[in-house]
Amino acid sequence: MPDAPIPADRLQRRLRTAFVVLVLILALYVVWSAGDFRRAARLFPQYAGAITAALCVLELARQLWRRRHPSPMVLNTADISLSDEERTLDGLRRGMGVYLWCLGYGGLIAMLGMVWATAVFVPALLHLRFRSDWRITVGILAGLGTLMWALTLLLAVRLPQGWLAPWLPVPF
Amino acid sequence: MLEALVSAFFVMLDPFRMGMLMAGVGIGIVVGILPGLGGLMGMALVLPFLFGMDPYAGIAMLVGISAAVPSSDTFPSVLMGIPGSSGSQATVMDGYPMARNGEAARALGAAFSASLIGGLIGAAALTALVPFARPLVLAFGAPELLMLTILGLCMVGVLSGSRPLLGIIAACLGLMLGMVGGAPAAPEYRWAHGVVYLFDGFSLVIVALGLFAIPEIVDLLARGGTIARRGSGLGSGWMAGLRDTMANKYLVVRHSLIGVLVGAIPGMGSSIIDWLNYGIVVTRASDRSRFGKGDVRGVIAPEAANNAREGGVLMPTLLFGVPGSSAMALFLGALLIFGVQPGPALLRDNLELVFVIIWSLALGNVFGTIICLALSKPIARLTFVPFQYIAPVVLCIVIIGAWQETRHFGDLLTLAAFGLLGWTMKRIEMPRPPLLVGFILAGLVERYLWMSYSIYDWEWLTRPLVIAIAVLCVVLMFGGTVMKGRTLRATAAPTSDSQSAPQSAPQPTAQDKPDA
Numbered sequence: 001m002p003d004a005p006i007p008a009d010r011l012q013r014r015l016r017t018a019f020v021v022l023v024l025i026l027a028l029y030v031v032w033s034a035g036d037f038r039r040a041a042r043l044f045p046q047y048a049g050a051i052t053a054a055l056c057v058l059e060l061a062r063q064l065w066r067r068r069h070p071s072p073m074v075l076n077t078a079d080i081s082l083s084d085e086e087r088t089l090d091g092l093r094r095g096m097g098v099y100l101w102c103l104g105y106g107g108l109i110a111m112l113g114m115v116w117a118t119a120v121f122v123p124a125l126l127h128l129r130f131r132s133d134w135r136i137t138v139g140i141l142a143g144l145g146t147l148m149w150a151l152t153l154l155l156a157v158r159l160p161q162g163w164l165a166p167w168l169p170v171p172f
Numbered sequence: 173m174l175e176a177l178v179s180a181f182f183v184m185l186d187p188f189r190m191g192m193l194m195a196g197v198g199i200g201i202v203v204g205i206l207p208g209l210g211g212l213m214g215m216a217l218v219l220p221f222l223f224g225m226d227p228y229a230g231i232a233m234l235v236g237i238s239a240a241v242p243s244s245d246t247f248p249s250v251l252m253g254i255p256g257s258s259g260s261q262a263t264v265m266d267g268y269p270m271a272r273n274g275e276a277a278r279a280l281g282a283a284f285s286a287s288l289i290g291g292l293i294g295a296a297a298l299t300a301l302v303p304f305a306r307p308l309v310l311a312f313g314a315p316e317l318l319m320l321t322i323l324g325l326c327m328v329g330v331l332s333g334s335r336p337l338l339g340i341i342a343a344c345l346g347l348m349l350g351m352v353g354g355a356p357a358a359p360e361y362r363w364a365h366g367v368v369y370l371f372d373g374f375s376l377v378i379v380a381l382g383l384f385a386i387p388e389i390v391d392l393l394a395r396g397g398t399i400a401r402r403g404s405g406l407g408s409g410w411m412a413g414l415r416d417t418m419a420n421k422y423l424v425v426r427h428s429l430i431g432v433l434v435g436a437i438p439g440m441g442s443s444i445i446d447w448l449n450y451g452i453v454v455t456r457a458s459d460r461s462r463f464g465k466g467d468v469r470g471v472i473a474p475e476a477a478n479n480a481r482e483g484g485v486l487m488p489t490l491l492f493g494v495p496g497s498s499a500m501a502l503f504l505g506a507l508l509i510f511g512v513q514p515g516p517a518l519l520r521d522n523l524e525l526v527f528v529i530i531w532s533l534a535l536g537n538v539f540g541t542i543i544c545l546a547l548s549k550p551i552a553r554l555t556f557v558p559f560q561y562i563a564p565v566v567l568c569i570v571i572i573g574a575w576q577e578t579r580h581f582g583d584l585l586t587l588a589a590f591g592l593l594g595w596t597m598k599r600i601e602m603p604r605p606p607l608l609v610g611f612i613l614a615g616l617v618e619r620y621l622w623m624s625y626s627i628y629d630w631e632w633l634t635r636p637l638v639i640a641i642a643v644l645c646v647v648l649m650f651g652g653t654v655m656k657g658r659t660l661r662a663t664a665a666p667t668s669d670s671q672s673a674p675q676s677a678p679q680p681t682a683q684d685k686p687d688a
Binding site for chain 2: 012015016019020023026027030033034037038039040041043044045047048049051052055056058059062086087091092094095097098099101102103105106109110114118121122125126129130132136140143144147148151157158159160
């Protein structure tokens with residue numbers, strides 16, 4: 001029998017709890033490891049870490065209490081950024097997929113350098129993921145090429161050179 | 173004082189500085205129009221390219237971005253019912269119904285003219301404050317400055333999300349991340365684990381790009397499709413919009429002053445100011461029947477307040493070194509990059525720069541409004557471009573920007589790590605701006621704490637001004653939380669009830685987009 005989908009708000013709650021626990025662990029680590037520093041270097045980290053740890057415990061207690069005493073959500077106009085559909089596990093997976101695409105771009109840059117990585121990544125993204133028109137892809141590539149050329153020429157900006165850069169011709 | 177004001181104006185007349193201000197305005201307009209991007213991201217994008225630049229020009233560019241966003245974010249609010257930034261959410265309530273009634277040009281005309289007047293009032297208020305604030309600020313010592321910094325941290329934490337405790341935890345996380353690298357008060361490297369790349373700590377530019385640019389790119393790409401549906405066009409009635417603003421001049425002045433005052437309280441997000449002003453204009457109006465259906469006053473009031481707020485948020489930023497908003501936190505970071513210490517030292521040693529910032533704000537508002545009015549039609553088309561065509565360009569700029577920090581592959585790894593952190597925080601609705609504010613203020617807090625401790629031991633806690641600021645901190649934290657709760661409850665009902673409000677209004681793509 002397939003697993004029932006996790007409701008969006010429950011998934012978000014779990015992730016939030018996990019995040020606070022991670023911050024708590026980090027805060028405790030900061031307090032513990034700062035003990036090795038001299039006084040001027042450890043004063044602030046120890047206080048900041050201890051306060052953070054206390055706040056995390058308070059937040060975890062609040063979450064536990066809220067779980068037992070649920071209250072209706074108050075609409076927050078400041079941070080509604082995701083639709084209900086995006087809050088689900090599927091939405092999470094889709095976002096993670098795009099993030100991996102971006103990581104792949106970073107990997108390509110490390111291998112081929114900025115210029116060649118862009119020449120590979122942009123058509124791949126637009127065609128494999130978005131089924132875009134070739135003319136638009138070529139236009140975007142031309143625009144990006146011009147942008148990079150202009151940045152290197154006008155602002156003396158340096159572009160990342162990959163490990164294979166010595167064997168690849170780089171136009172600028 | 174007057175001499176510095178005049179000399180700052182001539183400093184700004186330099187063609188290169190004016191060009192950079194215009195470039196900033198142009199960038200601000202583009203990022204304001206595109207929901208999902210915003211003033212903070214615009215600033216983060218240009219920050220890496222400011223190294224080595226004339227400080228006046230670089231600062232003018234950043235202020236130009238900050239001044240133009242509150243004007244240009246009106247386009248998507250009015251045309252598509254999607255707030256261009258968190259500061260234009262309330263504009264949707266009446267702006268979009270006006271557009272659906274074929275009065276888009278009138279709504280935009282009223283919004284831009286109100287924005288212009290609001291922006292100028294904000295700049296004038298900031299100018300007027302400097303002579304009075306200067307002696308007060310110069311009397312502050314390290315303990316008082318420490319308390320002010322803590323006040324800023326608490327306020328930003330409390331007010332930037334629906335869960336105050338999470339906001340403060342995010343600010344604390346920022347403080348801890350800001351501790352990595354060389355300690356400000358001792359010759360010691362902390363948590364670098366022998367990695368040379370970490371000796372200088374994480375770069376502000378990379379942290380800002382990772383926290384705000386990468387998550388927006390990822391989510392907009394994952395969502396796919398165009399940013400907005402095609403609307404019915406702009407129509408005509410620009411002059412009618414300008415006349416509306418003139419007819420409601422007292423309304424414009426009143427809400428501009430509210431925008432300045434509330435904006436001066438650190439952490440008061442633009443969405444709060446926006447909704448607060450919308451709430452005030454509705455409750456004080458004698459005839460409320462048209463609100464939510466296309467009342468031009470519902471556009472004028474929040475837009476005037478929104479632009480005036482920029483003058484307000486600069487007050488704590490420049491006078492005390494306490495960022496008035498998350499975008500101002502980045503601006504504060506930029507000042508530090510240029511070797512400028514905000515706060516009392518800035519007022520004492522570099523008054524001219526303060527006035528350059530004020531002139532940039534005033535001129536940025538004027539240029540932004542003129543450009544928005546003149547290029548309305550082509551600008552409006554930008555919102556219909558599918559994001560997958562914009563994303564590669566933005567991603568490319570983000571990576572090139574991050575790379576300029578140390579030109580080390582550690583920059584890209586850090587960018588990826590903070591991108592993942594920002595995206596995760598966005599997913600779990602944990603406010604990201606407090607993290608950035610904490611990160612930026614970590615060094616300052618530690619330095620002030622150590623100075624206070626080494627000079628006064630713990631007796632600094634008994635200084636009258638320290639106690640007064642601590643009390644203010646507690647009062648504002650509770651007051652701010654209550655006020656925010658009331659504003660949200662008051663606005664939640666009309667947002668959900670209003671039949672004329674667009675379907676997309678409650679789910680803006682621009683939303684926890686930090687106060688731009």
